Amino acid sequence: MSIPAARRTLGVVFFPAFDWAISPTHPEREERLLYTQDQLLEEGLFDLPGITEERPELASYADIESVHFCLPGVEKVCSVSHLASAGGCIRAADLILEGKKDRAFALVRPPGHHAMRVSWGNRGFCNINNEAVMIAAMRRKRGALRIAVVDTDCHHGDGSQDIFWNDPDTLFISIHQDGRTLYPGTGSVRENGGIGALGSTVNIPLPPGTGDAGYLYAVEQVVLPILHDFQPDFIINSAGQDNHYTDPLTDMRLSAHGYAVINSLIDPHLSVLEGGYSIRGALPYVNLGICLAMAGLSFEYIHEPDYSAAASGGNIVSDSVKRICGEALERYLHPASEPFDGHRSGSWWVRNREVYYDTDGIFEHRRESTRLCSNCPGITVIETSVQSGQRAVCLLEPRNVCETCRAYAREHGGVVLREA
Numbered sequence: 001m002s003i004p005a006a007r008r009t010l011g012v013v014f015f016p017a018f019d020w021a022i023s024p025t026h027p028e029r030e031e032r033l034l035y036t037q038d039q040l041l042e043e044g045l046f047d048l049p050g051i052t053e054e055r056p057e058l059a060s061y062a063d064i065e066s067v068h069f070c071l072p073g074v075e076k077v078c079s080v081s082h083l084a085s086a087g088g089c090i091r092a093a094d095l096i097l098e099g100k101k102d103r104a105f106a107l108v109r110p111p112g113h114h115a116m117r118v119s120w121g122n123r124g125f126c127n128i129n130n131e132a133v134m135i136a137a138m139r140r141k142r143g144a145l146r147i148a149v150v151d152t153d154c155h156h157g158d159g160s161q162d163i164f165w166n167d168p169d170t171l172f173i174s175i176h177q178d179g180r181t182l183y184p185g186t187g188s189v190r191e192n193g194g195i196g197a198l199g200s201t202v203n204i205p206l207p208p209g210t211g212d213a214g215y216l217y218a219v220e221q222v223v224l225p226i227l228h229d230f231q232p233d234f235i236i237n238s239a240g241q242d243n244h245y246t247d248p249l250t251d252m253r254l255s256a257h258g259y260a261v262i263n264s265l266i267d268p269h270l271s272v273l274e275g276g277y278s279i280r281g282a283l284p285y286v287n288l289g290i291c292l293a294m295a296g297l298s299f300e301y302i303h304e305p306d307y308s309a310a311a312s313g314g315n316i317v318s319d320s321v322k323r324i325c326g327e328a329l330e331r332y333l334h335p336a337s338e339p340f341d342g343h344r345s346g347s348w349w350v351r352n353r354e355v356y357y358d359t360d361g362i363f364e365h366r367r368e369s370t371r372l373c374s375n376c377p378g379i380t381v382i383e384t385s386v387q388s389g390q391r392a393v394c395l396l397e398p399r400n401v402c403e404t405c406r407a408y409a410r411e412h413g414g415v416v417l418r419e420a
Helices: 031-042 061-065 080-097 130-142 158-164 212-230 256-266 283-294 319-333 403-411
Strands: 010-015 051-054 103-108 147-151 170-177 201-206 234-239 270-273 343-345 348-357 362-371 380-386 391-397 415-418
Touching (some): 010 031, 010 283, 031 283, 051 080, 061 130, 080 130, 080 270, 130 147, 130 234, 158 201, 212 319, 234 256, 270 283, 391 403
Parallel strands (some): 170 201, 234 270, 391 415
Antiparallel strands (some): 362 380, 380 391
């Protein structure tokens, strides 16, 4: 019997972070990936021609600081494991950019999609935003790229949304459990992008209990038409797996087979692991299904031992799912004239925010002022402080900053971050 070869070559970058855990029994610990590694080896995934396991490299502090204002300093926020996790994502991107692989999957931890532009510590198990660091590295190597990030984690990717909020060249789509029922409480359909990138953020908040059919409806009716319209150079799947029907932290009913179908439809160049805390019941099967889908191989027989159609929500697409999807697509096609939050103040768009770092118990107050500019997305001044009394003023220059905004940035000090 011949061994099937992958229709697309796939590199799987693996890093379980043995030395990093919030606590020994915390859901976010190294066993999350060790069971997956065992499953991939037992199923002979790496015996298939075209599929290889790859090792991560360490990201540098400069890589991290190309995306984040780490306060009070990058060494306080970012451990070696975070450097390896972000570096694993950069390694996955390099496999694609250098033509060594057709597709790549970064199976890494710690996760990152709750880490915002300003990072004082850990929130939602995240310190550093792996996808954002990877995208910045890709743009440094390849110049201007239109990139789409499709976040399928059960929790709203509020950190990724924050980083790409005012970037018209990065489309961010998040399909998640309604924030009124789950951390971090954000991700409504009206959250649609910043003053310089209206419509580039798309949120699809699904009701608790949504299963395979509801998720596939959202992908087919909203995500695929938007991707077709946006025409990205690269598609990235922020592949959280905590919407599985056995996950202990959430209330959704997606199956491993459903995940594989979603990945096949989105057809990402790169996938990056985010959440997922059913360590034995979900992750080994979901990750195997994603690998097969990315390699263009059949995933027809991927099912959990306890799988049943009822467990994964059956074939129900509720009226509320259809309504939410219709509104999300409409807001992309016809975005509002101004962001949903904030106000005009002279030549600036200003919004005040309160950010809670649930793991580290940090309360942050943040005032963001984005210069209204007809030639570029505008520079953003971020004034941030925490309850300890520490504070900072940070200035973000967008990649395609105009000369007028650049001149303003030169005149005003603070910590300056120039996007790649």
